[in-house]
Amino acid sequence: MARSAAVRRVDDTRQQVLDAVLALFAERGYFATSIQDISRESAVSVGSIYHHFGDKEGIARALYQALSDRMSSRISWISARHASVHDQCRGIVETLFEMTEREPLVMDFMLYAKHKDFLPEEKPICSSRPFELMRTIVAAGMESGEIRRMDVMVASTSLFGGPIRMIVARLDAVLQVPLSRHLDEVWECAWRSVAAR
């Protein structure tokens, strides 16, 4: 069923705000970003912003939800495209690296922001859907014999912890070259840490 033009417009307004806050939160952080800033950067009035999101926290919640959904669907898509758990996990790391280069703001907000400071009710990031998906895949790898039998949380943090630290280093500009240049080496280390063979 096609959405009406009115609904389209509403979504556009919301999206304008979300695009603006992503940039602002990444640049200055949640608390240093005022509603005025958001209004100016998004070209949406303060009144409209409150109409759509209720309060400032509501904006952050909506952004978190949207980006979390986006990451989840990418991970699911990658997972479905590969047969072995090894290839699935490598594909996830590769995608995370690519996202970091192409949409650093998204990764900054998802992997680096301390959501608990401004979204106290939200589940911690490592309990969120994308991370749950990763753990599910890791668990499947133990079933199939590709990954050594151990605590699933330990295996997941071991497999993805290194790559995530590399992403953080890149976001901090500590790492000066594109992540892709280190992909093979990072993945080699990550997989060795849990591989069965």
Next chain:
Amino acid sequence: MARSAAVRRVDDTRQQVLDAVLALFAERGYFATSIQDISRESAVSVGSIYHHFGDKEGIARALYQALSDRMSSRISWISARHASVHDQCRGIVETLFEMTEREPLVMDFMLYAKHKDFLPEEKPICSSRPFELMRTIVAAGMESGEIRRMDVMVASTSLFGGPIRMIVARLDAVLQVPLSRHLDEVWECAWRSVAAR
């Protein structure tokens, strides 16, 4: 040279404030903590706080400095106590796990807080002294042949990235059991990721 009683007292006042802000920052975050809160919890007046720290950011800077120094000296101490790089790194992970259980607030502030949001001038955490020390040790491991030759940053993030993610999971209460219960398994994975043999 012995410090005078006056200096002792000054240090005590400063320490009272630092103890209070550590707890407050960990609980609510930097921005949700007001100077009034700090004054009340530390039992030090607002005027004295400003006298000693200049401004709110100065408090955070002092705390960061103090805890960073503490972590650095512990790491150096551990490093000096062990002969092989393998044992040094394992000792560091063990100590980080113990610190997380015994002083979760310290680890929360050091490994989890997003300092850039409130200390924009400070170097990113992964360029800080403790992390530099870890990289130095890893580099030494490559020299000695214990660790495979590769980019030092990649090796460091691979070795310590998993353990750090476990610490974050524990701080988020996602992990319900003490980290010590997973130490062997976590270390096994971490070391495999970079070990030469």
Next chain:
DNA sequence: GTCTATATCATGATAGAC
């Protein structure tokens, strides 16, 4: 649904006595 103008309030920081 969108906008401008405004109310309300809390905060960081200071002044100045002791």
Next chain:
DNA sequence: GTCTATCATGATATAGAC
């Protein structure tokens, strides 16, 4: 060095016209 009282600013959120 320490304290209390106060200021000035800028924030979130709302009211109400269109």
